[in-house]
Amino acid sequence: MNEDIENKLLNKNTKPTSMRILVYDFLSTQQVALSLSEIEAHFANADRITIYRTLKTFEEKGIIHSIQENNTSRYKLCLDDCNEETHKDWHLHFYCKICKQTTCKEDYYIPAKPDANFRIDEIRLFAKGICEDCLDESLQ
Numbered sequence: 001m002n003e004d005i006e007n008k009l010l011n012k013n014t015k016p017t018s019m020r021i022l023v024y025d026f027l028s029t030q031q032v033a034l035s036l037s038e039i040e041a042h043f044a045n046a047d048r049i050t051i052y053r054t055l056k057t058f059e060e061k062g063i064i065h066s067i068q069e070n071n072t073s074r075y076k077l078c079l080d081d082c083n084e085e086t087h088k089d090w091h092l093h094f095y096c097k098i099c100k101q102t103t104c105k106e107d108y109y110i111p112a113k114p115d116a117n118f119r120i121d122e123i124r125l126f127a128k129g130i131c132e133d134c135l136d137e138s139l140q
């Protein structure tokens with residue numbers, strides 16, 4: 001399990017320190033994007049600056065991407081095709097107005113056009129609505 005995470009970090013040119021392994025492990029179990037304070041709350045005994053630095057490193061190395069929402073950054077693990085040169089998280093981020101959670105909708109993305117005569121470095125897609133779970137509940 002830990003060896004798995006170590007390899008994932010090494011593949012993204014990141015030294016697998018114990019804190020990084022813990023944070024990666026935690027984020028890999030999350031379905032929704034979490035804010036810094038939510039991540040801190042999970043690691044109540046850890047130094048807040050260390051957690052913050054871990055997230056910054058992860059973002060630089062293409063391990064996590066951040067989603068800006070109402071002046072808060074939320075973090076979610078990237079897929080394998082992100083690296084320290086580029087992030088490819090050009091998918092929709094969806095905010096549910098009822099449960100107030102943000103999720104990645106990887107099925108909705110802007111496909112790269114190889115013959116484009118311009119260069120895109122970053123695309124942000126953001127939608128608000130009602131998620132599947134909350135819709136189901138509202139129908140009962």
Ligand SMILES: [Zn+2]
Pocket residue numbers: 062063064065078079082083086087088089
């Ligand atoms: Zn990414």
Ligand SMILES: [Zn+2]
Pocket residue numbers: 096097098099100101130131132133134135
């Ligand atoms: Zn919801």
Ligand SMILES: [Zn+2]
Pocket residue numbers: 065076089091092093103104105
């Ligand atoms: Zn995402």
